[in-house]
Amino acid sequence: MASAEKESIDKAVIEKIENVGRNALKEIEAGKNPEIQIPLRTLSNVHYDEKERLIKIGNAVQKRSYLNLGQAKRFMQTMLIASACKDLIKTGKTTSIRDLFYMTKHSIGNTQENTFDEQEESDPIIEDLEVTIDTLREELHLFASNRGSLVGNITLVDSGDTIDCRKLGSGGWSIPSIVEKSIIQFKDSEAKFVLMVEKDAVWRRLNEDKFWKKHNCILIHGQGVPPRGVRRLLWRFENELKIPIYVFVDNDPWGLYIYSVIKQGSINLAYESKRMAIPTAKFIGLSSYDQERYQLPKDVTIKLNEEDKKRANQILGYPWFQKPAWQKELRYMLEKGVKLELEALSKKGISFVTDVYLPEKIAKKEWLE
Amino acid sequence: MASAEKESIDKAVIEKIENVGRNALKEIEAGKNPEIQIPLRTLSNVHYDEKERLIKIGNAVQKRSYLNLGQAKRFMQTMLIASACKDLIKTGKTTSIRDLFYMTKHSIGNTQENTFDEQEESDPIIEDLEVTIDTLREELHLFASNRGSLVGNITLVDSGDTIDCRKLGSGGWSIPSIVEKSIIQFKDSEAKFVLMVEKDAVWRRLNEDKFWKKHNCILIHGQGVPPRGVRRLLWRFENELKIPIYVFVDNDPWGLYIYSVIKQGSINLAYESKRMAIPTAKFIGLSSYDQERYQLPKDVTIKLNEEDKKRANQILGYPWFQKPAWQKELRYMLEKGVKLELEALSKKGISFVTDVYLPEKIAKKEWLE
Numbered sequence: 001m002a003s004a005e006k007e008s009i010d011k012a013v014i015e016k017i018e019n020v021g022r023n024a025l026k027e028i029e030a031g032k033n034p035e036i037q038i039p040l041r042t043l044s045n046v047h048y049d050e051k052e053r054l055i056k057i058g059n060a061v062q063k064r065s066y067l068n069l070g071q072a073k074r075f076m077q078t079m080l081i082a083s084a085c086k087d088l089i090k091t092g093k094t095t096s097i098r099d100l101f102y103m104t105k106h107s108i109g110n111t112q113e114n115t116f117d118e119q120e121e122s123d124p125i126i127e128d129l130e131v132t133i134d135t136l137r138e139e140l141h142l143f144a145s146n147r148g149s150l151v152g153n154i155t156l157v158d159s160g161d162t163i164d165c166r167k168l169g170s171g172g173w174s175i176p177s178i179v180e181k182s183i184i185q186f187k188d189s190e191a192k193f194v195l196m197v198e199k200d201a202v203w204r205r206l207n208e209d210k211f212w213k214k215h216n217c218i219l220i221h222g223q224g225v226p227p228r229g230v231r232r233l234l235w236r237f238e239n240e241l242k243i244p245i246y247v248f249v250d251n252d253p254w255g256l257y258i259y260s261v262i263k264q265g266s267i268n269l270a271y272e273s274k275r276m277a278i279p280t281a282k283f284i285g286l287s288s289y290d291q292e293r294y295q296l297p298k299d300v301t302i303k304l305n306e307e308d309k310k311r312a313n314q315i316l317g318y319p320w321f322q323k324p325a326w327q328k329e330l331r332y333m334l335e336k337g338v339k340l341e342l343e344a345l346s347k348k349g350i351s352f353v354t355d356v357y358l359p360e361k362i363a364k365k366e367w368l369e
Numbered sequence: 370m371a372s373a374e375k376e377s378i379d380k381a382v383i384e385k386i387e388n389v390g391r392n393a394l395k396e397i398e399a400g401k402n403p404e405i406q407i408p409l410r411t412l413s414n415v416h417y418d419e420k421e422r423l424i425k426i427g428n429a430v431q432k433r434s435y436l437n438l439g440q441a442k443r444f445m446q447t448m449l450i451a452s453a454c455k456d457l458i459k460t461g462k463t464t465s466i467r468d469l470f471y472m473t474k475h476s477i478g479n480t481q482e483n484t485f486d487e488q489e490e491s492d493p494i495i496e497d498l499e500v501t502i503d504t505l506r507e508e509l510h511l512f513a514s515n516r517g518s519l520v521g522n523i524t525l526v527d528s529g530d531t532i533d534c535r536k537l538g539s540g541g542w543s544i545p546s547i548v549e550k551s552i553i554q555f556k557d558s559e560a561k562f563v564l565m566v567e568k569d570a571v572w573r574r575l576n577e578d579k580f581w582k583k584h585n586c587i588l589i590h591g592q593g594v595p596p597r598g599v600r601r602l603l604w605r606f607e608n609e610l611k612i613p614i615y616v617f618v619d620n621d622p623w624g625l626y627i628y629s630v631i632k633q634g635s636i637n638l639a640y641e642s643k644r645m646a647i648p649t650a651k652f653i654g655l656s657s658y659d660q661e662r663y664q665l666p667k668d669v670t671i672k673l674n675e676e677d678k679k680r681a682n683q684i685l686g687y688p689w690f691q692k693p694a695w696q697k698e699l700r701y702m703l704e705k706g707v708k709l710e711l712e713a714l715s716k717k718g719i720s721f722v723t724d725v726y727l728p729e730k731i732a733k734k735e736w737l738e
Contacts, residue, residue: 093719094577096570102712107668114668146569149543158538169527170552174518174543183539200515201465208463299476299483343471350462350472
């Protein structure tokens with residue numbers, strides 16, 4: 001089934017890529033100037049959809065045509081990238097965006113002109129293609145760097161190998177960059193929720209304490225802002241297993257940004273929100289109120305710097321943080337003027353996070369949404 | 370067996386820590402000024418041991434005493450860290466160095482003075498303790514950030530879980546920071562060598578092509594300069610499985626530095642060379658001669674910048690790069706004035722690295738040592 005599904009996705013993407021080429025060809029044969037319409041990925045074409053609770057891309061497009069001195073090179077580059085992706089899919093291989101840059105970089109004919117000089121040129125063209133044919137990068141067989149690990153009450157099938165995530169020791173399963181259904185399938189899972197932790201050190205503590213076993217969950221970290229693979233996997237857990245995602249981050253503007261990206265998507269990748277953002281994701285901590293709530297001594301707090309304050313004020317203004325509870329939370333952080341790291345909980349004992357903090361938060365449903 | 374071994378290591382480390390305390394106590398009771406002798410970790414106390422082919426720490430020590438205005442605080446900090454590590458080992462838990470900072474940070478009595486203000490203060494104290502009692506950080510139950518993944522022809526036992534690394538799909542086993550025998554044991558391995566790749570994207574390509582299956586090896590990446598866990602694991606593979614380690618890095622001074630760290634150890638961690646450095650590690654590529662050897666077009670090369678040239682000249686002077694073959698290799702890089710990334714091989718086809726480059730290098734034994 002997995003391979004049939006993979007085949008049908010691959011076929012659909014190839015069809016979309018070929019359409020781009022066919023349309024250009026038709027226009028050339030009709031003596032017209034071939035043109036591609038690419039949805040604009042600028043801030044002005046991004047908005048927050050209140051109903052769906054997602055950051056989405058709007059309808060504005062840019063036109064890229066062949067017979068235009070300022071656009072001819074990028075027109076050529078777009079066709080080149082599209083063609084290389086088609087080849088990748090046809091040969092059933094995946095590669096990195098750096099690799100794709102090397103694969104498509106060459107001198108043009110007998111000129112000194114290169115198709116690409118720097119990867120900074122090819123990366124945006126890949127994003128153009130993604131948004132133009134409404135296809136995930138991963139479906140174009142391209143991957144980013146992989147970060148993040150997983151353990152917990154689930155069995156996965158990865159490229160045909162069955163992986164019991166309950167038996168992965170201290171290391172866990174290294175989350176790949178491409179986690180599409182065609183490669184990764186979910187087999188058995190009794191997990192009741194997913195706990196997504198910002199930091200690998202805290203993930204390790206929770207794994208050593210077998211938190212996921214006691215509380216029947218899946219335990220993930222993404223080493224900072226979670227990469228695409230982790231975000232897409234969280235999305236699939238929420239949508240396919242129908243279980244909630246709890247996000248556990250530092251109590252600082254950066255931690256809130258991480259939560260915000262998981263929840264609503266990012267402005268940068270707005271066109272992929274619908275396949276990555278999880279509006280129901282729950283913020284389980286750390287809250288600005290946790291210092292008092294758990295009687296953490298003052299010396300574990302760190303002063304907010306100017307950058308932190310600026311970011312916190314920006315977040316205060318985000319449409320998706322307008323609920324009174326969120327406004328209260330954010331204002332309290334600014335009022336206290338301090339931040340708090342996940343590791344601060346160790347002040348109360350090394351396994352306080354496992355034995356007290358998280359179980360209490362979950363039992364009392366003490367989270368923000 | 371694993372747990373008996375773990376117990377005996379833990380016991381030995383606790384004994385060493387307690388000796389530090391006992392000695393101080395004895396001196397206090399004798400009315401003397403208690404003092405700790407700490408091997409110096411400065412460049413002047415580091416040398417290259419020609420015979421063992423390792424960067425090693427010398428015999429110079431610094432004295433840290435209690436009744437000394439300039440040393441009293443650090444004396445106290447050393448005792449505090451030692452005591453916290455003893456508690457960790459006794460409770461059978463591991464933690465991060467950031468966590469240890471929080472655990473040991475507190476105000477002293479009724480003063481405004483903190484034991485530690487920043488993690489920058491506690492980290493070097495941990496290194497002091499490691500080198501003073503000649504114990505790996507991992508044996509003190511402390512871990513660093515984990516990076517790197519593994520697949521291949523080996524079965525591991527990690528914290529009691531049996532992990533068949535032949536069946537880990539596209540993600541692989543996430544290599545933890547602590548890979549000591551007490552946690553990770555090797556079970557079955559038919560692997561004939563280990564291939565250590567600098568970049569995860571190339572690792573992924575090789576894994577997708579099942580290189581490790583065809584060539585009977587273990588495939589590892591460390592995402593750049595390999596972290597302690599990956600280095601220690603490579604060391605254990607070499608020493609316990611008696612198989613060679615091939616290192617596959619970019620053809621640039623940074624790639625050579627990565628190779629050099631794996632091979633001889635780093636100046637920074639000279640005191641741990643004997644438990645991490647692998648003098649027999651082989652450099653399998655990319656070589657400066659590979660562009661001609663494999664007819665890679667000129668447009669895949671990147672000019673060396675000033676920093677690159679400076680680093681290359683430094684490496685030329687390292688005692689462990691004095692063999693004629695290495696001098697030739699390094700001089701050729703400088704003469705050509707360009708570097709070459711692993712991804713450049715994709716110019717010859719996406720699986721050229723798997724099907725041609727690596728098999729040829731290994732068959733012809735075309736490596737440097």
